[in-house]
Amino acid sequence: MNTGSKDRDWAAYYAKTGDRPPRDTLVFALDRFDAAPGGTPRLAVDLGAGSGRDVIEMLRRGWRVLAIDAEPDAIDFLKARPDLPPEADLSGMVSRFEDADWPECDLVNSSFALPLCTPAEFERVWRRIETSLRPGGRFAGQLYGDRDSWAGREGITFHTRADIEALLAGFEIERLEEEEDDSVTPRGEAKHWHVFHIVARVRLSDV
Template sequence: MTGSQGQPNPLPAHEAAERRDWVAYFDRMQGKPPRATLLNAIERFGEIEPTDAPLALDLGCGDGRDTEALLDAGWRVWARDGHEDGIRRVRERSVCRLAIEQGRLDLGIAPFSEMNLPRAHLVNASFSLPFCAPGEFGGLWQRIDAAITPGGRFCGQLFGDRDGWSTLEDRTHLTRAETLTLFDQYILERLEEEDRPSRQAGSAHKHWHVFHIIARKQ
């Protein structure tokens, strides 16, 4: 595996994410398919009318693996990420470049704290919200909830309190009860709790505690 500068890049994806080395993370994730939670959420909306394409927000879109899938499925997309290299990689995808020209993709760099979210039928946040600082998460979640129209959906991941990174101060980790509280006004269509040790040994070992969520706003 070589990195974006053509140099060997041996860092496993989860170690890159632990260090917030997003360039190494994107290198590792190159060519990966869209996230299962997103694909399942798209399916739940059924056929999209091309003349009346609904809007999806992709928060912490990374290199655009989910953004591209949304566009392919006929959605309009508002995608934001805090890292300029992620946004550059989204723009390099031909589907995304074309969608920008057609006005179907609104793409930009922004930290979670400065995202003014437009109203949308779907908010997708794949493995990104745990990287929001704990002091900013409450406000961000209020904006996410306000953005989702009734009948619309949230899909993505939140990290649990038993996750190996829960001691890192700049991350948001929630208990199962705290997670459920966020979705008081939603029907939980999918809630999978992953709570398991990683397969790696030694310093690469990590305990994963992840909630995989699809929820529909009532």
Template structure:
């Protein structure tokens, strides 16, 4: 099975092929239940090529986009077609991220699992603290049966551990992917929790 090659070159190659893909399903679901942005704030954690960032802007959200990879700002601006008054971009490694803006929607598509457990837990605390009443979290988290589960420096969760993250929130969508598939680096077994939850 393939393992993630977490180098700047790997992520640059990965992101270069992402700008034209459809938005990820967890993001699409969260936007569908949240409705038009109408000036509300979305946080895109691990914005990559900016495909979801662009969708948020087109739907009327103000967006704070975060990613640690070099060239993030230039890559994202290419995707959205130039600077946008409703967009702020911060190029920062998640290990150095200690503050998030108050948000009505926090989206982290496949980005949080690439953190150590300590950093994951700290980031999750930040996300929960940033979420405004009525706001939503949309995430894709790796399960313990994923073929990368032995990879050091990442976070893989059991189903009970994943559900516990959402204590006090209303889970609006819960889907477990547990099947062979293909990653950017090759074939693998995916075990992923796709979750949308709301703070009431």
């Protein structure tokens, strides 16, 4: 499992993880979209895109992608990737997701990144995600559970199972897996992981 804290060396993380395959939650979500009506490419927003392991998969499948990351290194790394498809419709934005604005879209993907939002701002960012999704649009990504060994770290948001269910009340839950595991981070730090893996679709009747 790969993730990180707010103060990590992101450039080293990008170099280490950039060529890894896309996250299962992203692949699961992409597989559930029909062909876009009229052949118009669908738009995905990747919050905390990092080195772009998910972005590459979306582009490969013909999606338009807006990649948002607080680290300029992430967007630079992504735009310099040799495996970018030749006709890729990719935009990059250097911004905290707490400060970012993005257009209406079909998918908001945030793999191991959205918890790195301050608790005070999380609810507002989540509402922004909800309101930006088109009818039938999806959220895919991870949130951290309250039994994670990083729980309580400043600037990171953790949720109970009940919190997650409340956040997803306006969605049809397509995948919700709760994982607890003792392992090490890519930096060799022992850690108890408590992670919710989520794919959820905006309820058509609510939009």
